[in-house]
Amino acid sequence: MTPLDFLHISLADQCLYGFAGGQLRLRLPVSTALNGPGELNGSGCTPRGRHQVRAKIGEGLPLGAVLRGRRWTGEVWSPQLHEQFPGRDWILTRILWLSGCERGRNRLGQVDTFRRYIYLHGTPDTEPMGVPRSHGCIRLRNRDLMELFARVPVHCAVQIDEATCPLGIGTSCLSIKE
Template sequence: MRALDYLHISLADQCLYGFADGQLLLRLPVSTALNGPGELSGSGCTPRGRHCVRAKIGEGLPLRAVLRGRRWTGEVWSPTLAAQFPGRDWILTRIIWLSGCEMGRNRLGQVDTFRRYIYLHGTPDTEPMGVPRSHGCVRLHNADLLSLFPLVPVQCVVQIDEASCPVWAAASL
């Protein structure tokens, strides 16, 4: 599959749609914020608007590698490890770190997506997709993130929107 140049994350559909040259190539279920949409730092909400991929972290790490502070802990997620740390917000496998592009909406000040550490990241495969459950990030199942990661270049445009899949793309599904 060729590199993607545009991602549309639909809060309504709880899906990520990946495009190259205007053609829909990929659709993956996601889980966005339990608190809904919002840009304010500390809100636990998923920020809306135009973003870009600022950094990609975790190339070459094993599936379900545990990341804390954007570094591999040396651990690989398992039910046993999860039982040792109940309630932990697991960031697994890879991180695609977003930066806002809209001054005052999702960039700088109290609404800065990058400074809020908003990522696309893996989560335990026991976590449901298609329902909002995150603390603001966009969660994906690990295998889906692993397939998405090499297709998304740094600076790729990412639109996070309350709308469903764009009408022009729905026909491609």
């Protein structure tokens, strides 16, 4: 699999587009913030603009590993565990922790993506993709996240915006993988 050097997350399409050398290599459905776009701390919104992957967390953990405070709890998600903790915002499998690159927009002060703990992370397969439902993060299917995690280096460029696919491929976000 080709390593990716740029991710575009479209809030309009609810898709993640992965590029290598300017060529689209990956398209995955995501779920961004229920509260829509926004950068302010405490807003529950998905921040826009230029970002980078600042840290990769969870290498080697099992599919469905439950993460809290960026650490594995020792649990693996199951419907029974979900029933036991019905209100939990499940962060599963892996974390790609984002850091903003635009001072005053998504970096530093009350708009700092990194200090807001904005991640790309796994979610239970029972959660819908393609519709905004998160608390600000970008949710992915666990298997999709495992593949993405393996292909994305630390410092990979990430653009989050309201534009549709940068190549005009259409608004349907069926998973494609090279």
